[in-house]
Amino acid sequence: MSTRGLSVQVSRLVHIYRSDGHDVAALSGVDLVVAAGSTLALLGPSGAGKSTLLSLIAGMDRPTAGTITVGEQRTDQLTDLQLDALRGDQVSLVLQGGARNLVPYLTIRENLDLARWGVQHDAPDPQDLADLMGLGQETLARHPEQLRPSEAQLAALCVGAASGPGLLLADEPTASVGTDGAERVIAALHELNRTLGTTVLTVTHDPVLAGAMERTVTIRDGRVGSQAHDGVELAVVAPDGSLPLPDDILDELPAGSLLRIQRDPDTERPRIIVEPYEAAQEEVR
Numbered sequence: 001m002s003t004r005g006l007s008v009q010v011s012r013l014v015h016i017y018r019s020d021g022h023d024v025a026a027l028s029g030v031d032l033v034v035a036a037g038s039t040l041a042l043l044g045p046s047g048a049g050k051s052t053l054l055s056l057i058a059g060m061d062r063p064t065a066g067t068i069t070v071g072e073q074r075t076d077q078l079t080d081l082q083l084d085a086l087r088g089d090q091v092s093l094v095l096q097g098g099a100r101n102l103v104p105y106l107t108i109r110e111n112l113d114l115a116r117w118g119v120q121h122d123a124p125d126p127q128d129l130a131d132l133m134g135l136g137q138e139t140l141a142r143h144p145e146q147l148r149p150s151e152a153q154l155a156a157l158c159v160g161a162a163s164g165p166g167l168l169l170a171d172e173p174t175a176s177v178g179t180d181g182a183e184r185v186i187a188a189l190h191e192l193n194r195t196l197g198t199t200v201l202t203v204t205h206d207p208v209l210a211g212a213m214e215r216t217v218t219i220r221d222g223r224v225g226s227q228a229h230d231g232v233e234l235a236v237v238a239p240d241g242s243l244p245l246p247d248d249i250l251d252e253l254p255a256g257s258l259l260r261i262q263r264d265p266d267t268e269r270p271r272i273i274v275e276p277y278e279a280a281q282e283e284v285r
């Protein structure tokens with residue numbers, strides 16, 4: 001079973017939905033780099049733009065502006081036919097709700113075979129893949145409607161991985177699967193990443209899934225608000241130079257607060273200290 005993970009690079013991505021005569025800016029300048037073979041969770045409040053970002057990376061929709069590079073390919077420049085081919089064997093999107101991703105009148109085994117059909121490179125053996133992702137023999141013989149939500153979700157991820165994609169995108173894979181189901185889903189994603197090297201990008205509200213990914217990126221109001229590496233929360237400077245503050249800090253420093261931003265006075269190194277203007281004045285006095 002050999003697959004190589006694909007990197008993702010998103011630059012100044014803007015997406016505007018045009019509906020009923022008014023525009024909704026779902027993404028307003030997202031910069032994001034995902035290393036090949038890594039795991040990442042996109043977090044953020046409802047309506048922040050997470051699913052939009054996922055579907056643009058999957059090539060389901062085209063960005064209004066900005067660039068998307070998957071592996072070596074500028075996917076925002078591909079034709080519809082080329083995007084279909086990309087999704088056929090290199091990039092897989094697993095939508096929220098496991099059964100939605102499965103052909104209802106086929107067994108899970110037949111769904112796996114269908115997903116591998118026409119794939120140009122070496123796709124993983126379906127039986128080995130099912131074993132790897134913890135999908136039992138009896139599940140392979142069933143139809144989607146006969147599965148519990150957690151089994152349907154595992155089956156959907158397995159079908160998503162069947163073509164041996166370098167990038168697997170999963171929208172809320174642990175939603176509505178219960179605690180045991182979530183553990184199995186997380187284990188399956190880890191195995192996929194560890195054994196096949198697949199880059200795994202998830203959208204989630206689930207802190208357990210987020211904690212199981214190597215990195216988290218929080219999207220707020222269509223922009224990258226913050227990132228966490230190995231549990232350390234980091235602010236991200238936006239393309240326009242603005243710096244979104246974490247929610248707990250915003251409670252103390254609401255919009256309109258005046259701040260001084262300085263270099264570390266002792267070292268002059270680029271260690272930015274943010275302090276409210278009043279406090280700074282008191283210190284000077």
Ligand SMILES: Nc1ncnc2c1ncn2[C@@H]1O[C@H](COP(=O)(O)OP(=O)(O)OP(=O)(O)O)[C@@H](O)[C@H]1O
Pocket residue numbers: 017018019024025026044045046047048049050051052053
């Ligand atoms: N097809 C569409 N047409 C118009 N507006 C849309 C469409 N899809 C999403 N939006 C709007 O774009 C914004 C971002 O939506 P998106 O679904 O990407 O957010 P999200 O962070 O994934 O939210 P959730 O966590 O609730 O799934 C929201 O304001 C949403 O209402």
